[in-house]
Amino acid sequence: MERIPILKMGPFLLVTIQVDLYDRLALTLENDLINMVSKTEAKGVLIDISAVSIVDSFMGRILGNIASMSKIMDAATVVVGMQPAVAITLVELGLTLSGVHTALDVEQGMELLRNKIGQLEQDEEGLYDSFI
Amino acid sequence: MNKESAAALKGKKKQIMETWMGNQTKDAALRDDLMSVAELQQQSEEFLNSLLKAFASPQADDTDSAGYEPIHDILNEISISRARQGFSPRETSSYILSLKEVLSHTLEERFREEPATLYKEIISMNKIMDSLSLLTTETYIKGREEVILRQTNEMSEISTPVIRVWEGILALPIIGTLDSARTQVVMEALLEEIVATGSRIAILDISGVPTVDSLVAQHLIKTVSAARLMGAECIISGIRAEIAQTIVHLGIDLTNIYTKASLASALKMSFSMLNIQVTKAAPNAQLGSKQNFGF
Numbered sequence: 001m002e003r004i005p006i007l008k009m010g011p012f013l014l015v016t017i018q019v020d021l022y023d024r025l026a027l028t029l030e031n032d033l034i035n036m037v038s039k040t041e042a043k044g045v046l047i048d049i050s051a052v053s054i055v056d057s058f059m060g061r062i063l064g065n066i067a068s069m070s071k072i073m074d075a076a077t078v079v080v081g082m083q084p085a086v087a088i089t090l091v092e093l094g095l096t097l098s099g100v101h102t103a104l105d106v107e108q109g110m111e112l113l114r115n116k117i118g119q120l121e122q123d124e125e126g127l128y129d130s131f132i
Numbered sequence: 133m134n135k136e137s138a139a140a141l142k143g144k145k146k147q148i149m150e151t152w153m154g155n156q157t158k159d160a161a162l163r164d165d166l167m168s169v170a171e172l173q174q175q176s177e178e179f180l181n182s183l184l185k186a187f188a189s190p191q192a193d194d195t196d197s198a199g200y201e202p203i204h205d206i207l208n209e210i211s212i213s214r215a216r217q218g219f220s221p222r223e224t225s226s227y228i229l230s231l232k233e234v235l236s237h238t239l240e241e242r243f244r245e246e247p248a249t250l251y252k253e254i255i256s257m258n259k260i261m262d263s264l265s266l267l268t269t270e271t272y273i274k275g276r277e278e279v280i281l282r283q284t285n286e287m288s289e290i291s292t293p294v295i296r297v298w299e300g301i302l303a304l305p306i307i308g309t310l311d312s313a314r315t316q317v318v319m320e321a322l323l324e325e326i327v328a329t330g331s332r333i334a335i336l337d338i339s340g341v342p343t344v345d346s347l348v349a350q351h352l353i354k355t356v357s358a359a360r361l362m363g364a365e366c367i368i369s370g371i372r373a374e375i376a377q378t379i380v381h382l383g384i385d386l387t388n389i390y391t392k393a394s395l396a397s398a399l400k401m402s403f404s405m406l407n408i409q410v411t412k413a414a415p416n417a418q419l420g421s422k423q424n425f426g427f
Contacts, residue, residue, distance in 0.1 A: 079361075079363075080363060081363075082361050082362045082363070083327075083362075084320060084323030084324055084326075084327060084358070084362065086361075087323060087358040087359070087361040087362045088319060088320070088323070088358050090358070090361055091354050091357045091358045091361065092354075096357045096360070096361070097361060102360060102361055102362060102363035103363035104326070104327070104330055104331075104332065104362060104363040104364060105330065105363075108330075108332070108363065109363070
């Protein structure tokens with residue numbers, strides 16, 4: 001069965017979707033990705049959808065699900081490279097993906113994730129300091 | 133229309149042409165500011181030639197027949213060009229109707245002795261000319277509509293330019309009322325430009341929008357959400373006091389959207405979001421560089 005590869009890059013997971021997501025594939029991706037987050041204890045997930053030209057409410061929901069699940073597992077999700085047409089469609093569908101961070105391209109997405117991790121570490125240190 | 137009248141009209145072609153041109157040039161409605169007499173003469177001659185040919189054709193009474201095709205082409209061309217030049221519809225159709233009078237006189241001369249035939253021939257000639265005159269009006273309106281449509285498109289394109297004000301910052305001054313169709317144009321133009329330039333911040337300046345109702349606000353929120361999905365942030369600027377009042381009175385929720393009173397403060401905000409610092413150069417340094425020019 002077709003699968004979307006999930007690459008590990010340091011503390012992050014990188015997913016590049018190069019085909020149009022049909023429902024089954026999206027569900028498999030969701031499943032694989034969460035298992036991978038748990039296995040690698042990743043701090044962030046970066047999903048590149050620059051090659052996706054068709055999007056429906058189901059895929060919007062899957063992206064939202066991935067974000068909420070990752071958040072529970074302590075990983076931030078960034079969706080990068082959304083095409084204008086896809087963005088317009090999602091907005092028209094009423095899906096604003098509120099829990100998901102977005103960036104224009106992979107480079108900016110990585111930077112965003114790094115900042116998020118920096119923030120998390122600072123927060124944790126602060127917590128630790130006050131604890132002492 | 134029978135063969136005899138067609139032949140009679142053909143025989144008097146020169147005379148018809150002269151009288152018709154005379155009537156037209158005498159007419160106060162002639163717009164010699166828009167069209168030269170020589171041009172009119174050439175147009176009219178071409179038209180009359182084709183018309184007389186069509187009268188002689190076997191299906192002379194049917195203006196949809198093949199014989200009238202060249203006439204349709206000529207009339208289309210005339211009315212579209214006149215619509216663009218700014219003639220009124222009356223001036224355009226009276227061009228055809230003025231010929232009717234001349235043709236009637238010619239037929240009257242030919243059939244003076246046979247009133248019944250004259251009556252029949254005049255009726256059929258009237259029918260043909262009226263239908264041609266209607267055709268010019270129809271085409272005239274079509275030409276006008278094309279002009280209006282083109283202008284509307286141009287206006288919506290011109291009035292929504294996407295400007296790159298800084299590296300990574302786009303500005304979109306919106307001028308005029310935002311309706312659904314225009315919002316679509318605005319949204320698409322902005323999102324395309326965000327992708328093309330890799331900008332992370334877009335400033336939507338609505339100083340040029342006269343009124344903001346709930347629909348316009350909804351369109352703006354949609355644009356902001358779409359940009360956010362792509363990874364860019366929007367700042368809405370240029371909100372005037374009365375617009376702020378309307379927004380609050382209408383109960384529109386703009387709390388999740390960055391808003392600023394002026395484009396300048398929106399730009400300032402973008403700078404701080406992108407960690408850009410703009411400082412005044414030291415006055416001495418500027419003086420020094422001037423002296424270096426050696427004047």
